[in-house]
Amino acid sequence: xxxxxxxxxxxxxxxxxxxxxxxxxxxxxxxxxxxxxxxxxxxxxxxxxxxxxxxxxxxxxxxxxxxxxxxxxxxxxxxxxxxxxxxxxxxxxxxxxxxxxxxxxxxxxxxxxxxxxxxxxxxxxxxxxxxxxxxxxxxxxxxxxxxxxxxxxxxxxxxxxxxxxxxxxxxxxxxxxxxxxxxxxxxxxxxxxxxxxxxxxxxxxxxxxxxxxxxxxxxxxxxxxxxxxxxxxxxxxxxxxxxxxxxxxxxxxxxxxxxxxxxxxxxxx
Amino acid sequence: xxxxxxxxxxxxxxxxxxxxxxxxxxxxxxxxxxxxxxxxxxxxxxxxxxxxxxxxxxxxxxxxxxxxxxxxxxxxxxxxxxxxxxxxxxxxxxxxxxxxxxxxxxxxxxxxxxxxxxxxxxxxxxxxxxxxxxxxxxxxxxxxxxxxxxxxxxxxxxxxxxxxxxxxxxxxxxxxxxxxxxxxxxxxxxxxxxxxxxxxxxxxxxxxxxxxxxxxxxxxxxxxxxxxxxxxxxxxxxxxxxxxxxxxxxxxxxxxxxx
Numbered sequence: 007x008x009x010x011x012x013x014x015x016x017x018x019x020x021x022x023x024x025x026x027x028x029x030x031x032x033x034x035x036x037x038x039x040x041x042x043x044x045x046x047x048x049x050x051x052x053x054x055x056x057x058x059x060x061x062x063x064x065x066x067x068x069x070x071x072x073x074x075x076x077x078x079x080x081x082x083x084x085x086x087x088x089x090x091x092x093x094x095x096x097x098x099x100x101x102x103x104x105x106x107x108x109x110x111x112x113x114x115x116x117x118x119x120x121x122x123x124x125x126x127x128x129x130x131x132x133x134x135x136x137x138x139x140x141x142x143x144x145x146x147x148x149x150x151x152x153x154x155x156x157x158x159x160x161x162x163x164x165x166x167x168x169x170x171x172x173x174x175x176x177x178x179x180x181x182x183x184x185x186x187x188x189x190x191x192x193x194x195x196x197x198x199x200x201x202x203x204x205x206x207x208x209x210x211x212x213x214x215x216x217x218x219x220x221x222x223x224x225x226x227x228x229x230x231x232x233x234x235x236x237x238x239x240x241x242x243x244x245x246x247x248x249x250x251x252x253x254x255x256x257x258x259x260x261x262x263x264x265x266x267x268x269x270x271x272x273x274x275x
Numbered sequence: 276x277x278x279x280x281x282x283x284x285x286x287x288x289x290x291x292x293x294x295x296x297x298x299x300x301x302x303x304x305x306x307x308x309x310x311x312x313x314x315x316x317x318x319x320x321x322x323x324x325x326x327x328x329x330x331x332x333x334x335x336x337x338x339x340x341x342x343x344x345x346x347x348x349x350x351x352x353x354x355x356x357x358x359x360x361x362x363x364x365x366x367x368x369x370x371x372x373x374x375x376x377x378x379x380x381x382x383x384x385x386x387x388x389x390x391x392x393x394x395x396x397x398x399x400x401x402x403x404x405x406x407x408x409x410x411x412x413x414x415x416x417x418x419x420x421x422x423x424x425x426x427x428x429x430x431x432x433x434x435x436x437x438x439x440x441x442x443x444x445x446x447x448x449x450x451x452x453x454x455x456x457x458x459x460x461x462x463x464x465x466x467x468x469x470x471x472x473x474x475x476x477x478x479x480x481x482x483x484x485x486x487x488x489x490x491x492x493x494x495x496x497x498x499x500x501x502x503x504x505x506x507x508x509x510x511x512x513x514x515x516x517x518x519x520x521x522x523x524x525x526x527x528x529x530x531x532x533x534x
Contacts, residue, residue, distance in 0.1 A: 174361050181329055181355035182378040182426065192374065196365045271365070 061243040064179070066250065069243050086217060086228040087255060089145065093152015094213035100153065100208055101160025108161070108263075109168040109194065110186065126162060128154040131219045143224040151220035156209040167201035168194050203267045210259045214252065276306040278462060279328070279430060284337035285489070286323055297323040299487035305430075305462060310453070312465045312473035312480045314521070316528060318347045320488025325432050328464070329355050341430060354428030360419040362407040368394070368418055369403040375426040381440045390425035397421055397451065413444035420452060424459070431456065431463040437472065449476060449505040470521050474514065475505035480521065484528045492524060 043063045046112045050062035057065075073079035108115035134151055141147035175193040184192065221230025229248045236244030280339055286298040297320040305311055313321045327334045328354065330346040339346045346353065354375075362371045372390045376382040397417045401465070402403040407415055416436060423431065433452070437445040453476050458461050467473050473480045496517065500508045508514060 172361075173370070174357055174359070175363065177331065177355070177357065177359050179374075179378060180331055181353065182375040184378045188378055192378070193363070194364070 022109070058240070059242055061246045065243045066246045069247050079247075081256070082228050082232055083251060085145075086221065086230065087122050088253075089148045089220070089228065090152055090213050090217045090259070092149045093217055094156070094206075094209050097153035097156035097213060098160055098202070100158045101205070102164050102202060104157070104161040105164035105168055106190065106195075108165045109190070112131065115165070122158060122162060127159045130158075131216065134219060134223045138220075138223055143226065148217055148220035148224060148228075152213040152216040156205075156212040159212070160205050160209060161203050164198060164202055167198040173198040199271055203263070203270065206263045206266070209261060210256065210263060214256050218252070222244035277304040278309075278342060279305040280340045281324070281328065281336050281342070284324070284327060284334045284339065286320070286327065286336075288332045294489040298327075300400045300405075301337075301488070301490050302489060303481060303493075305464065307462055308460045310456065310463045310465070310477050312467055312477040313483060314467060314470065314473045314480055314525075315483030315488070315491075316485045316525070317468065318488075319483035319485040321483060322434060323488065325355070325434055325464065325466055328430075329353050329432060338418070340400060352429045354423035354426065354431045356419055356423045356431070356436045356491050359439050360407070360415040362415055362418055362422070364407050367404050367406055368399075368410070371407065371418060372422045372425050374422060379426060381426075386425070386427075389427075390421060392419070393421045393424055396455075398523065411444075412440050413448055416440060416448060417451070420455070424455075424461075429462065431461050433463060433465045435466055435468070438467075438469075445472075446506055452476075453505050470518055471509055472505070474500065474517050474521065475503075475508035482524055482528075484519065492522060 046060070047063045050057045050060060050065075070079070106120060131151070135156060137147045137150050137154070141150055171194050175197065176189055179189050179193055216232070217228075218230035221228040222234045225231055225234055229252055232248040233245050236242060236248065281301060281303045284298055284301045285296070287294050300373070301320075301324060309333065313324065315321055326332060326347060328339050330339075330348075333347060341352060362368075366374070369391070372394060373382060373387060374385050376390070394400070394403070397420065399414060399417055399421070402410065402414070402418075407418070416439075419436075419465045436452075437448055440448065449472065465473070465476060474496060477496055479496065480494040481490055482492045482494065483489065494517070497513055500511055500517070501515060503511055
């Protein structure tokens with residue numbers, strides 16, 4: 007075998023080993039999935055766990071089909087999903103806007119500092135009752151819950167990243183006579199895109215928390231309402247269904263943010 | 276009238292616990308079309324002086340004028356090149372070189388064509404749509420030079436622009452920069468701690484002493500060296516003698532016991 011063929015051969019072997027590893031990873035992931043659901047089903051049928059509390063995949067699936075057919079699942083899902091998306095976008099946008107204002111005025115950021123610390127340490131869901139009274143038990147107050155839970159932490163994280171942009175980029179712009187707005191647009195904001203995206207990823211999870219808690223409190227529609235209703239009438243199949251649907255859609259949202267990340271952050275890699 | 280005039284500049288940095296004088300009574304003049312170097316040990320305030328000349332901040336005392344106008348009011352007349360290229364990684368090469376024009380709201384088709392032509396003259400054809408990290412260190416520094424020249428500055432300041440490059444790239448780039456600036460007749464100030472670089476590239480070398488930064492001595496580089504490219508100047512017969520003179524002067528600046 008010539009050296010060249012040898013290199014080709016070794017490279018092919020290397021790729022094969024990579025593929026093999028990937029297959030094993032997928033295999034074990036599938037095993038965990040199947041073991042979990044079949045174990046759940048089996049344990050429930052054999053009464054190892056209380057089927058009244060833990061339900062069973064077959065029951066959840068049955069309920070899923072019924073609720074799809076009568077359309078009620080879609081209605082609840084639609085509510086929760088739109089509340090979460092709005093809350094999430096609003097929270098991230100307002101948080102970034104606040105961060106920009108703090109960056110713009112160093113004086114203001116010094117003044118606001120202790121208040122930000124207090125607001126950040128406060129459990130935001132505790133504001134729920136006040137929001138509902140103030141904004142009414144409706145879509146608006148639940149969106150506000152989804153947003154408020156992520157605003158302050160977004161502000162703090164994004165503001166920190168604004169301040170940490172390499173000052174030499176700012177120097178380059180200053181030598182061209184850039185004003186503060188141009189510095190923000192050309193250097194500060196684009197340099198912080200990776201941080202903003204990673205707060206987006208955190209905020210997806212946070213907004214779900216805010217919205218579900220909001221629906222617990224308002225108790226009229228949505229997946230959070232499904233959970234609290236199922237709990238009150240002791241229908242845990244309904245609770246499980248709601249949880250699984252939330253898990254699926256929270257994952258989908260997270261994946262969409264990752265897709266956005268790949269689109270937005272272009273630097274030739 | 277002098278092209279660039281630095282008149283009795285003092286600068287002190289204040290912190291909570293101290294006041295550090297970076298520059299003390301620095302006065303100098305640079306003629307139009309001249310290439311000068313600021314040479315000195317670290318802590319001699321070279322970069323501070325450059326920032327003041329660039330109008331990035333005002334000195335505590337003293338004035339800097341370019342063609343009789345205070346530099347704080349001059350816009351886009353001074354180009355500044357930093358130690359590293361500082362190309363914006365999220366912008367492609369074309370967007371990077373047009374940045375200065377965009378900031379100054381003077382992005383006309385003429386000037387854009389000029390910038391792209393400069394890029395070609397630097398031997399960087401066909402990289403316009405690439406991103407900085409796809410380019411080598413030397414290529415990136417050349418792009419940074421194009422970005423600086425694209426706005427047509429009257430005065431160019433180079434703050435150790437070759438220090439982050441490997442030796443071979445550095446020598447090649449010295450020739451290219453020197454040649455480019457000469458052909459445009461640009462006035463330039465180079466900050467460096469490399470004696471050889473200062474001698475081979477400049478018409479005059481200003482030697483600074485440290486703590487506080489003061490102008491210690493001025494060396495005029497003989498004509499036979501000035502007419503050579505930096506690479507050839509390093510091999511010229513009069514080069515070693517000048518190198519020795521400046522070397523000894525630099526040594527004498529270092530306080531005993533620091534060696």
